[in-house]
Amino acid sequence: MKRATRMAVGLGTAVVVVGAGGVAAFGFGGTDPAPPPASSLPPSTAKVTSTTLTSTEKVSGTLGHGTPNPLMRTGQGTVTWLPAAGDVISRGETAYSVDDQAVPAIYGSIPMYRTLKSGVEGNDVKQFEENLRALGYKGFTVDHEFTSATATAVRQWQEDLGKPENGTVQASDVVVVPGEVRVAELLAKVGGPANGQVLTYTGTVKTVTVKLDVAKQHLVSQGIAATVTLPDGKTVPGTVASVGSVATAEPAQQGSSTQSTIEVVVTLADQAAAGKLDAAPVDVTLVSDKRENVLAVPVGALVALAEGGYGVQVLDGDASKYVAVETGMFADGKVEIRGQGIGAGTVVGVPK
Numbered sequence: 001m002k003r004a005t006r007m008a009v010g011l012g013t014a015v016v017v018v019g020a021g022g023v024a025a026f027g028f029g030g031t032d033p034a035p036p037p038a039s040s041l042p043p044s045t046a047k048v049t050s051t052t053l054t055s056t057e058k059v060s061g062t063l064g065h066g067t068p069n070p071l072m073r074t075g076q077g078t079v080t081w082l083p084a085a086g087d088v089i090s091r092g093e094t095a096y097s098v099d100d101q102a103v104p105a106i107y108g109s110i111p112m113y114r115t116l117k118s119g120v121e122g123n124d125v126k127q128f129e130e131n132l133r134a135l136g137y138k139g140f141t142v143d144h145e146f147t148s149a150t151a152t153a154v155r156q157w158q159e160d161l162g163k164p165e166n167g168t169v170q171a172s173d174v175v176v177v178p179g180e181v182r183v184a185e186l187l188a189k190v191g192g193p194a195n196g197q198v199l200t201y202t203g204t205v206k207t208v209t210v211k212l213d214v215a216k217q218h219l220v221s222q223g224i225a226a227t228v229t230l231p232d233g234k235t236v237p238g239t240v241a242s243v244g245s246v247a248t249a250e251p252a253q254q255g256s257s258t259q260s261t262i263e264v265v266v267t268l269a270d271q272a273a274a275g276k277l278d279a280a281p282v283d284v285t286l287v288s289d290k291r292e293n294v295l296a297v298p299v300g301a302l303v304a305l306a307e308g309g310y311g312v313q314v315l316d317g318d319a320s321k322y323v324a325v326e327t328g329m330f331a332d333g334k335v336e337i338r339g340q341g342i343g344a345g346t347v348v349g350v351p352k
Helices: 123-134 148-161 214-219
Strands: 005-008 015-018 045-047 049-064 069-073 079-081 094-098 101-107 175-177 181-186 196-202 207-213 225-229 235-243 248-251 258-268 280-298 310-316 319-331 334-338 347-349
Touching (some): 069 094, 207 214, 207 280
Parallel strands (some): 101 175
Antiparallel strands (some): 049 207, 049 280, 069 196, 079 094, 094 101, 181 196, 280 334, 319 334
């Protein structure tokens, strides 16, 4: 009597059923194979479900306000006032004082590199005029030309700041920042020279920075979902805001070797959830792939076919047959499948 044997392959519980002489006891050559005897029915079953499969990767990160940036100043003078670490500086507010004169912040991307006065034209002029208008000063046109009308508005601004009302703006009179910033670290000291790095700043929004091994770079892209687990165990949803393109060498966790990493920044959906935590270690679960509305079965339901590929044992009462399937995504102990006659609710065997 011929006897079917089960041989383990690759997926642990997945098996291949072969007959004597190595011929598959079930095949797909155009004729339906005879159903296996009742004794060959699997000990357990599962239904094909229509579901969403999500593939995740857990990595370590640091909760904070992002990478600090230096705030530079060129020129003479003595530092007479500095903010405190953690202070937030907005447009028009004093970033620091030199020789007892306030140096306010303006928003933009072009550093002050020359004196702005009547007759000067350029993008830096427009940037300054945009800030002057945002601070409430009027009577001039926001464009690329520093006119006498601009100078008049500047004198009003200087009067309000208690500065000499000369209608010109020296490069050291203001400091340019990208937007509202948070003081990270003070580098200058009151009484010290006002030249070089005065302080470092970050954004005001709390984010999580992940130093991701470049070998896992394929798992992330801007906009994918993430879940941040805080030190107290609370979870907060987030989104990957940026993925660095330049790899840097980081010390390995063990030994003296190094590993190459890229910086991944995750924003939090709920800023208040992080409380006052700063520079805190957190776990980040990245959603590296997601497939919606797919047919899936437990991985253990897959059967490796002797002629190659995979199948599932489809049950109909006491009868069963093997159906070849194409596999897709694997996640959470399930696998996406596609096959003729396979639909949501189809009962398949799960061999043990």
